[in-house]
Amino acid sequence: MPIKFKALSYIYNKDMPYAHKALDHIDLDIREGAITAVIGETGSGKSTLVEHLNALLLPSEGSLEVLDYEIKAGEKQKFLKPLRKDVGLVFQFSEYQLFEETVIKDVAFGPLNFGYAPQEALQRAADALKMVGIKEDHFEVSPLELSGGQKRRVAIAGIIACDPKIIVLDEPTAGLDPKGSKEIIDLFISLNKTQGKTLIIVSHDNEMVYNYCDDTVVLSKGKLVYHGPTDELFADKEKLKEFNMLEPQIVSFRNELIERGFTLSRQARTLEQIAQEIAKQVKR
């Protein structure tokens, strides 16, 4: 079941004096079951791209296939509800959208809305909260009383509770402290590795992208300029320069080690993995 953009363009304020082409003829096939990062400078079209995945935005030109659904420019869409159940979108600063009186009610809102019976919706909410590491004694408190990292996990639980096949996260770690970020990263890795969810992550954090994302899509001024394995992108100094990207420190360190004669496998992309492989090559 593909995620396929076909010559898709999106124009804000179409036919108006302020018309602005945010996406320009995008052809893109996103792998199922993988973690794909979408990166690019502010205004490059990242959010516009991912908001097509659950038809929050409809293409101005071209088309898009997501799972069994096909969305074509200019056609009325009949399957928005099932599509939005299958593709969950976690917005930037998603904690601002918490609104219910209690954590559990907030998380149950999605499943209720998609037609689950109240009892089942609550059960799904409880399961999702446990999965994101929110303990039962927090279920009945107001979401506003939680810390930033907890709030964001509750917002993500609201999406997980609807059991989507694809989860899109727009800047999931922005503004969180290191501990909060780590919690979110561990969460999405487990969603992918143990539950097989397809993840699409919009991020500015190139180190996180390098460490954890299988594939990377780079957008620049609304155009697709790269799509391929993450490690190949970051190994290519010319490309980083062309895309105006800073080389993450972890990549510089890895390159330096390889240049000085150490051997590192392709998988060694986190400091822990690098240290482990290097340790076998030095005398202690």
Place this chain on the structure above:
Amino acid sequence: MSLIEIKNVSFSYNETKKAVNDVSFDVEQGSYVTVIGHNGSGKSTLAKLIAGLLPVKEGKILIDGKEVNEENISSMRTRLGIVFQNPDNQFIGSTVRDDIAFGLENKLVKSEDMDAIIDEYAKKVGLEAFLNYEPQNLSGGQKQRVAIAGILAMKPDIIIFDEATSMLDPKGKKEIKKLMYDLASGDDITIISITHDIEEVLQSDDCVVLNKGKLFMHDKPEEVFRNPEKLRQIELDVPFIEKVREAFAKHKIKLNADDLKGMVDELCRSSSKH
């Protein structure tokens, strides 16, 4: 005398927990102070207390030796600006020019003087070519620069940055950090920056570390990072180089160098192949 003296300040939103608990430190004129701490450590509350957005009920804050209280808070506020986290939440004007003008209008600056002031500060932040742009057509870094220009036009002594770079892309972050550094070093503006960005802390003069509302450390950044285990204990991030040291220490490899190249040299020396 220091420009800002914070003396035994506490603050609680409710009766059970103190968000800021008996915090004291001084900020020198023209210095660049970063405040770090995990979410919920009291950083933003402290920033709001200094800015007079929350009333100081326990302890004192003195600016230029004068205690900030309810009577003088509005005059103190003119000396101080805040740049908030979300660039989209702080726009008022429909163009960059209007936005910078907003503060000046409130200050009853004559309209014939306004254009020159606006031009001066737009130039200062590098946005002179963007004065007639609409805010939505600017990048995040540019929007934050407009916010800073609007504040500079009010001629403040102190600017508080409340996680002002956390929503920006790497390029935007770099732009704003450079501007902050220039304002503190070149223009004698005192900067207090609440941040999670360890690389930013390294460019500041002083670093205040908060933990659970209390002052945990207040020192030069080099000194603060000299003890990464202590920062780890309170769940704070450490610079990349310290992470490398820690990752290798787990494999019983002790690295002593202060830079990455030095560390790679050390590894080469003990490598079996070299």
